[in-house]
Amino acid sequence: MLLVCSPSKPQSVAGSSVSKFGNEKYSIGYIGIKNGLANNAVTSVYKDKRGLMWFGTYDGISRYDGYNFLNFRNEPNDLNSLNNNRVVSICGTKNEIWIGTKGGISVYNYLSNQFNTKYYLNAKTSKSEPIDFVVNKIIDYKSNMYIGTAGQGLLYCADNQEKIIQIPLYVKGKLRWDYHVQGMDFDKTGKLWCFVQGIGLVTMDTAAGKLIVVFADFVNGDSILCDKFSNVWVGIEGGLLKYNILNRTYRNYTNQEIQYPISDLMCKPDKKELWIATNGNGIVKYNYASDTFSLFNETSHEEKLNSNAISSLFLDNENRVWIGTLRGGVNKIEERKSPFITISKNEKIKNTLPSDFILSLSEQDGEHLWIGTDGAGASLWNKKNNTFTNYAYNSNNPNSISNNFVSAIVKDNKGTWFATYGGGVCLFNSQTRNFKKYSFLIQNTIHFKRIYGYCFVAKIMSYGPVLQMMRDSTAIIEQVTNSILLMQKSEELFRLQKMKMGIFG
Structure with missing residues (x-):
């Protein structure tokens, strides 16, 4: 037997330790206020096209280059500053970062280093109005931006166009504009799925330009994720819903580990795992092969997460998981590979x-x-x-x-x-x-x-x-x-x- 040493080190962060998640070893890093983060209540995490990390918090947004932070906040009487300090969602294009907040949307431009407000065409009034209401989620697909709002439904902005329009929802044949989109994701075929509060699981009819209801057995939920196995996962009240797109069957998981509010979902395709962010029980890992759950939180390991209140999960292009917590800043997890x-x-x-x-x-x-x-x-x-x-x-x-x-x-x-x-x-x-x-x-x-x-x-x-x-x-x-x-x-x-x-x- 021969052992070959391959000297590689995980990317360093402000603080780091080693832990076990299930039977695997992980390197756990920590970033907080003392390192320059705007606030330890982190609500969203995003890695932009330039490799920079963005962290949305209760008190503004932080941009991190691996060494230093640049923080942005709302400045009174400055229309080119962040519109609201309560950041909810972050998404980006090549030259812009779209930031959803409790007060609407701010779009950061790299070239001008400034923020601007976006307007949408109100379908009821036929007027262009500012997006100054709560934004729950922003995602992009092929540079087209989709904005889930609280009260104004789904907004859509085509690539390289300024016009933002509303997407109608049809419920039992009736048209609705004022609905709440809690979460969104695209499946492997490119179809958009949303969870609408009080309505259930809906999908986009692209040809007709409208949302239609697909599954309405559960109407209270939050985060949503589409995996490569044709499943749509939804964090619902008291558990986790798995809806299969192909055979239109579902399963409701009510295991004890996920009896906490689910705030985000993330797939790790290399491990065939679903990572579940909870508000109170840390991260719960679901294994597809064994159909079992395992815990990763601030009490189950010698080296642990900084908080059990997890708000967001982000898997970057180097297979690192960035974790936003509501009380403990940011944790970064990557597998601790042996040098041999x-x-x-x-x-x-x-x-x-x-x-x-x-x-x-x-x-x-x-x-x-x-x-x-x-x-x-x-x-x-x-x-x-x-x-x-x-x-x-x-x-x-x-x-x-x-x-x-x-x-x-x-x-x-x-x-x-x-x-x-x-x-x-x-x-x-x-x-x-x-x-x-x-x-x-x-x-x-x-x-x-x-x-x-x-x-x-x-x-x-x-x-x-x-x-x-x-x-x-x-x-x-x-x-x-x-x-x-x-x-x-x-x-x-x-x-x-x-x-x-x-x-x-």
């Missing part, structure tokens, strides 16, 4: 490491590593493709490696040298992929092994004569200078002149 990769023999496949017993290593080049084994020869590992070219001793092939016990491997300008237990030294030719064996002789051509018994090569050099040390259970021959070899047998030390020795093929 295990390379071992796999009995189920043919192309594999020949043995888990490793004696020697030598880097051939940036993509290849020689691995000497204890009894299975040598293997050249292609690190990029994760493939192995194995070389073993073959008594019928004079060009094979001299022995399967490879104790040392060294590369020099002549090629790659292999020292073995019992087979002497051989040189590998990368062009022919053949090994050339060498015998060790003294001046009168008598082999060392005939004098001292069975010789074992234990170490070889990358310059001068190949042999640095030979040993058996009682004798060691070692080069101590460029011209002198020392041989130690038991307690006796013998000095041999290097000129009296040679290496012959």
Whole structure:
């Protein structure tokens, strides 16, 4: 077995610790007021197209570049400042950040470094009016902005257009404009789903430009999420609703872990998990495979979240989870990966490491590593493709490696040298992929092994004569200078002149 170290560190934040979530280890970071955050009551988290993090709070919005904060708040009598300090939702395009607040929408422009107010076309009055009412959610799809409001229904702004219009809702054939959109998300086909308070689950009829009711068994809910398995999840009163789009079936989870108000939902596709933010019980993780729930909060682990009142979850493009809490600022969670990769023999496949017993290593080049084994020869590992070219001793092939016990491997300008237990030294030719064996002789051509018994090569050099040390259970021959070899047998030390020795093929 071989352990390969890959020195990688998680991105640092102001404070960090290590915790377990289920059976997995996580690195947990913390950001709060003391680090520059506008307020520790964080209601929304967003990562923009430029890689900057935005945190909406009870007292303005913070922009974070990984090192420093820039905070924005409402400034009295300044129409170019944030319109309201109670931020609810954040979304963005390439050059703008759309911020939903308790007092409407503020759009931040990167180029001007200013905020402006948006107007919408009121369907009842046919007038353009400011969006100065509560905004619950803002999301974008292909640069089209969708705005869920409290009382004015769903607003829509097409890409590169200033006009914002209302989307009508039809309930049992009756037209409604003044409804409350609590949450929105798009499924994998691009269809918009919304949860409307007092109405239930609705979807967008794009051709008709209207919302229609799909499922009305549960009418009190908040957050909504569409997963890749064609499910629509909704945090409802007293539990969690799963509605399947394809077969139109549903399941209501009322497990004890989710008996708290659900404020946000997030999928981790790589783990097949649903993360559930609760106001009072931290994060609850749902496992699709086992259909079970597990807790992650401020009391269940040695290292924990800063608060059990979770308001928002955001999964960034580097698989980090940013958590907004209502009392503890921001937590950042990422899997704590080991710096080591295990390379071992796999009995189920043919192309594999020949043995888990490793004696020697030598880097051939940036993509290849020689691995000497204890009894299975040598293997050249292609690190990029994760493939192995194995070389073993073959008594019928004079060009094979001299022995399967490879104790040392060294590369020099002549090629790659292999020292073995019992087979002497051989040189590998990368062009022919053949090994050339060498015998060790003294001046009168008598082999060392005939004098001292069975010789074992234990170490070889990358310059001068190949042999640095030979040993058996009682004798060691070692080069101590460029011209002198020392041989130690038991307690006796013998000095041999290097000129009296040679290496012959």
